[in-house]
Amino acid sequence: MGYYKNFKSKLLALLLLLFISVIAVLNLLSADRSFSESENRMLEQLPHFSLKALLSGDFTADFEKYVSDQFVFRDFWMGAKTDMDRMMGKKESNGIYIGKDGYLIQNFIPPAEKDLEEKVDAIHAFDHATPGLDKYVMLAPTAAAIYQDKLPKYTIIGDQEAYLKKVKQWMYPNLRFIDVFPSLYAARDQPIYYKTDHHWTTKGAYIAYLELCRQMGLTPQKEEEFNIQQVTDEFYGSLYSKSGFRHVQSDRLELYLPKDQEKYTVTYVDEEKTTDSLYAMEQLQRKDKYAVFLNGNHARIHIKTANPSGRKLLVVKDSYANSLITFLLKHFSEIHVVDLRYYEEDLASFVHEQGIQDMLLLYNANTFFEDPSIKNVTE
Structure with missing residues (x-):
């Protein structure tokens, strides 16, 4: 019984490591996109590296945005997240409410x-x-x-x-x-x-x-x-x-x-x-x-x-x-x-x-x- 439980834990860990590795490889191999059709906006591009930008924190901040925008299967993950949010009863995303009769309504900030x-x-x-x-x-x-x-x-x-x-x-x-x-x-x-x-x-x-x-x-x-x-x-x-x-x-x-x-x-x-x-x-x-x-x-x-x-x-x-x-x-x-x-x-x-x-x-x-x-x- 203990052997089976140990084997199952190792298998799950291996599958998780394999999944992360595959995603990492796909991220490296995938060409950067300049525009997102689903989001209708320009996507962040690889920032220019310099020591000054690194020390100021600008490079790391821009690189984080770049990784987020260029992440492989980004549109799929975004859709999966909002689907999960809706299942949990969440009615708002990025300042947009999902209302009655299928209306998406943008918040008004004074x-x-x-x-x-x-x-x-x-x-x-x-x-x-x-x-x-x-x-x-x-x-x-x-x-x-x-x-x-x-x-x-x-x-x-x-x-x-x-x-x-x-x-x-x-x-x-x-x-x-x-x-x-x-x-x-x-x-x-x-x-x-x-x-x-x-x-x-x-x-x-x-x-x-x-x-x-x-x-x-x-x-x-x-x-x-x-x-x-x-x-x-x-x-x-x-x-x-x-x-x-x-x-x-x-x-x-x-x-x-x-x-x-x-x-x-x-x-x-x-x-x-x-x-x-x-x-x-x-x-x-x-x-x-x-x-x-x-x-x-x-x-x-x-x-x-x-x-x-x-x-x-x-x-x-x-x-x-x-x-x-x-x-x-x-x-x-x-x-x-x-x-x-x-x-x-x-x-x-x-x-x-x-x-x-x-x-x-x-x-x-x-x-x-x-x-x-x-x-x-x-x-």
């Missing part, structure tokens, strides 16, 4: 007040530099604010709506704050946010467009004027990638295509590429299918439409605007799209040079509160 003041001050400074420009500010709430009842029980997150109201109160009166929270909340029973992605759906963007038209004095296009086309039902978005939660239902992605669509041109300025469509259909074959809208994010895009009015619009934005811009083609002769995360020129000078009359600043709440790039609006 911003530091000083940082928020600096962002509003930057917008005010830009307003002083462009006195002839009519400005509209739209900060879109995320699903965390609209779908609080879908969060797991006893979940406590920041009050996003309260911070949106605070920004509205701090804005100069001539900066017209477009509050889309009531409209989106009223439509919450419709599919206005993706379940696996942090963006609003094209339906959600359309509802925000209706409110924008009301504030800008534009006559909105009716939904009946569009062919609403589902282009995929296999969309797994950013929250799916970030959380590691698997075995959730994929999203459908729809395009609103005008029935009487007129010709227009879309120029990606830095890339020196021009096309006749807002949609990069090839992105539907890739992981980040939301990039079908405007082919993802770019520093500057110029859209020229068939509208003869001569009215020009500047959209300063994050990716929430990508699915809304299609609704604006009928209303403007030119639309200039700027993403301050990549744009490095003086924006006020650009407004004067182009003779732009209207500006829409459109961010989702998380990006506005977390990303510092909005402060570049005055640089």
